[in-house]
Amino acid sequence: MRLIQNDDLKRQFIAEWGYDHQFSFDVVQAAQLYLFPAKSIIVRAPDRPRDLLYLVKGKTKLYDTLANGKVALIDFFTPPCFIGEMELLDPESPSFTVQAIEDCWCLALPMATYREQLLRDTTFLRRVCQYLGRKNTRNIKTFSQNQAFTLSQRLAGFILLTANNDVYEEKHTQVAQYLGVSYRHLLYVLADFVKQGVLEKVGHHYLVQRPDVLARLAREVDWAPTTAERE
Template sequence: MDKENYNKTHESLVKQVPYPFLTEQLIRQSFLTTYSRNEKIVSQAGQLTYLFIILEGKARIIQQEPNGKSLILQFLEVGDFIGELTVVHAENTPKDVIAIGPVRCLAIPLSIVENLLQDADFSLFLAQYIGKKLLMRMEHFSHAQTFELKYRLAALLLEVSVNDQYTENNTQIADYLGISYRHLTYTFKYLRENGYIKKNHAGYLINPPKLRQLIQQGYQL
């Protein structure tokens, strides 16, 4: 992790997430943190010291099970918080959050966040954000029951690919989608043979326009 103080060169970066509570004074009390691919932003074994907001890049939330298995719980993108459930004491320790590609975050010290929580507008904003993420999780499980896998996988590829490159662990992805590994590989084969993706040394190179067309077909059924 690289950490630096906020300065004017970061202004356009922070403006990508125009949240009302992000005053210039608050931003100047925060830090810009940068992570490389597969680097942990937050560790389940560590202690949370900042509330993060993703400014660039994507990340995955991982639950480490007692049997040693790693489960993907959710994917994060620009504008998402990291550590909000710990901040509101909904969980005692954070989950592992790992950068999918290069990631930059605004790191707000928890001492500042504690003061922010005294503001009713900020507390409402955070509650609404957590509520929306819960609804997204419910939608994820709903789609698992109603959408054919090829449409769900197409949407996931668009969500988690970085620069049109998919590099996820397919065992974890099969668990995340609630399917067998065999079913997943069969569907990857279908997407590959029909020109939606192309196999390469890192994983798959995706064709976003074609994948979006496929998803639209799924909604029209």
């Protein structure tokens, strides 16, 4: 994580994503801008996030480490979206790990300083309620998509979402669990993509050679990650 002391860039992100419209008080001066490099941990469970973050550039994934040591993918997020809103609203809520898929830029408000003000801010609370509602809808849609669409369609969208600079390297066991399929079935479809020239296997990862083919397969599957309301 690196603090970016560039007021012009910070104001650009604020204007681009309507960050100031998420609150009823002036956050332009209060907010800080952070850069999280690709693959770095933004929030590491069970630690609580120090800041209320607002993702303005990049892609992240949310996952949980289970009691048996296995890692379960939960969701993916792209701009604009809050990170840490549940921990702000409910100090007793469980914390999950958030990792940057690619370089991520976040606006941040220190929770220790602004917690009480945020919890009294009706504009912010309304935005968060809308955002959490969309998160719930996203989870329901993911469940229904796992039953309604072929694995080729869903995996195509998943690869486009999680690839960084056309490099796809998610762990097969985690992906199979997230997509609700067997490990063998997942490997079969990946091998078919390689055979068709859509992917190229290089070591333990894949290079996306035909993003147009993946996009066509995924077109009927809504893979838009959860985002906050934008004005």
